[in-house]
Amino acid sequence: MSAGRREHYAEFYGVRPPLRGDGPLVLTHGNCQAESLRVLLQGSAEPVSTIRVPPVHELEPADLPHLQRIVERIDVLVSQPVREGYRGLPLGTAELLARAARRPRLVTVPVVRWAALHPFQVIVRSPEAGEPPVVPYHDLRTLSVAAGGGELPDVPSPEAVRAVRDLSVRELTRRQDRHGALDVVDLLVHQGANAAHTVNHPGNGVLLGLAERVLAAVGLPQLLPDPGRTLLDAVHAPVLPAVLDALDLPSRAARTSWTVAGRVVRDDDVRRAQLEWYRRWPGVAAAGLRRHAEAHAAWAQ
Template sequence: MTGRRRHYAHFYGLAPVTRDDRPLVLVHGNCQAESVRVLLDFPASPVRTVRVPPVHELTADDLPHLHALLEQVDVVVSQPVRDGYRDLPVGTAEVVAAGARRPRLVVVPVVRWAALHPFQVIVRSPAAGEPPVVPYHDLRVLAQAAGRPPLPEVPAPAAVRAVRELSVGELARRHEAHGSLPVTDLLLAAGAAATHTVNHPGNDVLRGLAGRVLGALGVEADVPDPGRTLLDSIHTPVAPQVLDALGLAPAAGSTSGPGAQDWLVHGERVPQDVVRAEHLRWYGEHPGVAEAGLVRHAAAYEALAA
């Protein structure tokens, strides 16, 4: 038995799913989705949950196990996943349709929030994979690698706020397109603790979202703190100038505020200069990635260059 099968024992039928009168909830998506599931699985929760592999790790061999689980599911909580994702029938609509009990669907957003990290972007390049050290890209480094006009090392206050508004607009667009639960107000209220990286929300945001999932099911319950930091693998430093531009105080115990120069990668401090050097080397080995990243994130680049 592999460690993966033990980790997802209920999914693989190696351990029985808890049976009682509470609705059984399957949470479908990426690491954010699993964090929401963890928060829904508190003692005395009004719902039951079962841990399942993230959608990007599902294989054809997993489909019989997924379908067997869906025979029991009452509610699917899912991020928007397109039909035929990775050539498998694991899109949101496909998963709901496979549910024998016609499960109710609650759509949660894929949260991306660049307000605290205005230079940070995600660039998907299947041929090249991910850059070393951290799987995030910096628009300043992308510009340097691509030979484009450099961006200022310290963003202007107006540029910081412009990038925040780009995130607000993108979340609004996705909310309208997919009917997902709102999350922008939770991010704004969380301030400097809103995110660890552009796609790793902090506990307060995730707890608020989990509470809204329960609300969508007609249940009122306080979602307790899990006693640990979720999505804790990587923390990006937040420049004090960014906090000033947004009118925020540093978050307690975070990588934000004065002296915030290092990344935290699995608990280890990594200087920003090390990340930049490794990424520049990697872009040299993978021509075209930097240019593609700048095209994908042209609006943020232009806002920061203004």
């Protein structure tokens, strides 16, 4: 374990004790969205205590005793739906609950995916190839070219934009219903052009609204200050004017380029780099189109 990781998660690794208030001790479990919720919950008016833990996809076998120590003390588990035996480790939501010394209150939150603002953008998992270069996202237009499926329109029709939005609503609603998770769809719709930076990085307004619903679910006051910074800020994807028009959103929110770690990156540069990467990893593009066939069909209409 690196010294930086140990210091970053100092309370998790027992380097220093967690700060405890009079309120409940809350563990947030999941990906980077879960960590953003932790930041917001820690700042609530009620003296909620939280512990920063590594995201679930970074937890290692050596981390399990530390996770067990934390789970034995928590009052509330705020968890995205994590399947049992995730990555061959007992990191599932139900597995954490089963190991808790005192039965904590469970609040399930969804993994937020919202493609309304970025109908071209998809996530494709390829363990062998890893992530594509420049940004960890795939573009349906680039995938189609790389897979030999021909070029899609650079600008989608209004019908295509709304079809992808409706697909996002259906998929998110289905996942929420399946897992009994808090509802976030209305927050995304209400936030409009500010709903998300990328398909899996919701904006502050969405995260604040979801954190308030977590507090309400455990009977705590829903008083949350603005965090004073943009959460999930590493990558901002382009937002096409035609997309905003189709969704009746203000055109001033349009962006033609990416912002990656504060640096502006042209969309054409991303596309060229990723096309070359697909040539080195044949099969990834075709698999991506199969995985996102419904969104691909909607874009092509």
